[in-house]
Amino acid sequence: MLCNVCLEYRADMLTLCKDCHQTAYCSEEHRLNDRDNHSKWCDGLRINFFYDGTPFQTSIPENVYLNIHFNDDETLPKPVPKDTFGLASVMLLKDIQNGDSEPGRELAQHIEEFKLAGMFSHVGTILHVLQKVSLLEDVQSELNIFVLGAEKEHLLFNIITQAAFFAHLPNLRHLRLCFIGPNVDKQPKSVGHFAGNRKVEIVTYRYLYHKLPKTVKLPKPHLAIAFNCGFNEFGGTSQQTWDKTIRQILNIPNVPFAFTSYTLREASEDACIVEMLANFITQSSEEIVYVVRNAVNPFRQPIPLRNPNLDDEDHVLYYENGYLSVCLMQSE
Numbered sequence: 323m324l325c326n327v328c329l330e331y332r333a334d335m336l337t338l339c340k341d342c343h344q345t346a347y348c349s350e351e352h353r354l355n356d357r358d359n360h361s362k363w364c365d366g367l368r369i370n371f372f373y374d375g376t377p378f379q380t381s382i383p384e385n386v387y388l389n390i391h392f393n394d395d396e397t398l399p400k401p402v403p404k405d406t407f408g409l410a411s412v413m414l415l416k417d418i419q420n421g422d423s424e425p426g427r428e429l430a431q432h433i434e435e436f437k438l439a440g441m442f443s444h445v446g447t448i449l450h451v452l453q454k455v456s457l458l459e460d461v462q463s464e465l466n467i468f469v470l471g472a473e474k475e476h477l478l479f480n481i482i483t484q485a486a487f488f489a490h491l492p493n494l495r496h497l498r499l500c501f502i503g504p505n506v507d508k509q510p511k512s513v514g515h516f517a518g519n520r521k522v523e524i525v526t527y528r529y530l531y532h533k534l535p536k537t538v539k540l541p542k543p544h545l546a547i548a549f550n551c552g553f554n555e556f557g558g559t560s561q562q563t564w565d566k567t568i569r570q571i572l573n574i575p576n577v578p579f580a581f582t583s584y585t586l587r588e589a590s591e592d593a594c595i596v597e598m599l600a601n602f603i604t605q606s607s608e609e610i611v612y613v614v615r616n617a618v619n620p621f622r623q624p625i626p627l628r629n630p631n632l633d634d635e636d637h638v639l640y641y642e643n644g645y646l647s648v649c650l651m652q653s654e
């Protein structure tokens with residue numbers, strides 16, 4: 323640890339911030355100097371410090387009731403709640419709050435609610451994207467989604483979170499989620515059944531998308547998405563595995579391509595990379611259009627993580643699925 327102001331490093335000189343336990347000062351003077359700046363991060367750092375690292379729930383927690391009664395008479399989509407907490411509250415029939423409004427709440431409860439809300443980050447992001455590209459109204463009985471660069475994401479599409487699709491898309495009966503990536507946790511195809519002949523099919527493909535064997539027959543996607551994509555990490559290196567995948571996905575006409583990033587800096591690099599790749603392949607009659615670009619994702623994971631990049635002073639903390647971009651190849 324170093325003093326957050328003067329970088330003093332001698333341990334006997336330093337005292338920790340008593341709230342977050344993650345920031346040190348050499349003197350009362352330096353603590354006061356840093357107070358305005360630190361107040362932006364202290365709450366998040368505190369959550370991060372006390373969060374025990376348990377991954378987001380993939381099974382139904384105790385004392386939680388699930389909202390899986392779908393109304394068969396409705397045909398209009400239900401508006402998607404405004405953020406992860408709203409979606410979790412609707413689906414778990416429980417008021418799950420972002421702690422800001424309730425200062426007196428116990429930290430443990432606060433973190434518990436963050437974890438519950440966090441389960442809905444991926445599903446919520448997809449619903450949010452569908453709404454942003456005005457596809458929510460168009461979804462009929464089938465919906466096919468490609469998750470590219472997938473690793474363990476399919477574990478978060480459990481019975482609790484899958485139900486959120488049906489709750490918001492009343493015409494949907496068959497959802498196919500294709501998780502594609504060289505590091506995907508391979509698992510046999512699974513089908514989850516819900517009331518009224520609704521079902522969710524989860525299939526994993528342990529390949530780079532552009533290297534899928536010809537024998538693999540994928541449905542035509544309505545949406546492709548890469549969570550915490552990290553395109554920027556490969557930019558300019560020989561390991562440009564994303565390039566071919568992105569070009570291939572952009573080549574499918576009128577399929578929105580969404581991706582999330584950790585920080586604003588990464589998000590803007592990721593969006594530039596995709597734009598550049600699109601410009602390589604565009605026919606004169608097409609252009610890439612960003613419907614959302616580097617926007618704070620209201621469905622980001624709520625638990626803050628520490629940014630290992632200490633130069634990025636705007637992001638002492640970051641969030642999984644923190645920023646969102648959605649683009650589309652459009653014919654003029």
Ligand SMILES: [Zn+2]
Nearest residue numbers: 325328348352
């Ligand atoms: Zn100091």
Ligand SMILES: [Zn+2]
Nearest residue numbers: 339341342364
């Ligand atoms: Zn603090």
